[in-house]
Amino acid sequence: MARSNVLDPDASPLDHYGCELRRYRETAGLTLKELGARASYTGSLIGQVETAKKVPTRQFSQRMDDVLKTDGALERLVGLVLRSQLPAWFQEAALREARAAEIYVFQAQLVHGLLQTEEYARAVLGAVDQDGLEGKVAARLDRQRVLAKDVPPVLWVVLGEAVLYQEIGGRAVMRRQLAHLLNFGGNPWVNLQVLPFVAGAHAGLQGSFTLYRFESDPALVSFEGYGMQHVTPNPVEVRGLGLRYAHLQAAALSLQDSAELIQRVMEERYGDHTRAARSPVA
Template structure:
């Protein structure tokens, strides 16, 4: 087992977090078990984080800050840790999400990561690869903290009706996911529209894409391939995708009608049914 003293705090944000956690814990005169008792985690987990074998979570970091009086240091550091664990090609996208004033996304068959539940995200990330799936899920969910900022971005999500029917993770997971979408119904900064099957041929047939708009910087379009991301600031590309998004929003159901459709699909496709009486 790697000893914490062998950790190089400059090797990675995760190593630095573990190094600092042990340093502050020892300065407070606490054992790993004692700190774990205070923050309601196991001493074993504290040890794993200190040795960079386990990712810290925002919740863990907030409790450690309170217990050790570190003035939010670990809460700030965990953002860097989690972002560093994203695939290298996606780290720029997370940075764009964090700076954007407005995020417009069109998705054809999956709910966007910023609005995924834990169970749904785990099901998506676990397809063909269960390696470190819990840590990868935690990293994805951490991106959603931008929606909790004092001035969060405005998020518009247009999803194909197909995404509602694509049973990802099973019926229970889909019930939770669709309920999560509905939880934003009265939030003017998070808007979900469904592009119905009846729309027929539409402006998004070339695939999913995101638009990021900023206060001062040029707008950016982002598309994905297998294991790669493609941000573009070319004015012609941005103009074309902006026009496409306007048409997608016009073809999609209204916010109210979208919510009604989500409710109907939840009940009709994923609703819990009593077992028939023999």
């Protein structure tokens, strides 16, 4: 009898991953149900990964490697799978993040992807199109592993104050997102400043941008928006945006004052005031 759901391993990284998972499982002599029982996943979910209908996470891959004794083969492969879920124009950006020694970000509208919570990322990525959403979210969160490296890049982020007030995903999601930002307060590799409304006209009015510096390669600058990205190593543009970034840092609140503003917005705008609102009048 012909086997159903035969995949072409060359069709995509996801198909290749599914073929490899199936091959390892069958070599181990396990059914989907048996593997699921040993790995604490449902056989149905494993079957969906094997047939490229669901994107595996890094945690899933680590568990499959442990149970199937594949010496980390699936975890090594899953990075390629997750990058393939990113928009084609952004895959190179993820590689730049992984190679960079220093990353300088100005974001006027959103929390930067490296600092997003899962809920916030899901709301952002699903705002217009929810097709393949879980894979996109997994890919975005996997990018954040760069911050957990033994020697991570220096990440400096300037957020427009409007980012704190743009309610993405609802009040509870925003509260947890702002709390997540505050958790970086003791991390010397991650520096977060808020550009306050009172700064008025500033050097970032033309839009968000990112400056990458590398150990040996030339620096790059990038501009993103509406499914497009402009990247250039042009020294004139790099120097110009480097100057703009210096002005943004100077106009922004200090690290401590930025944290205090984030804390205040989190409590006053997104705090749980329902109990107080329902309290009876004495």
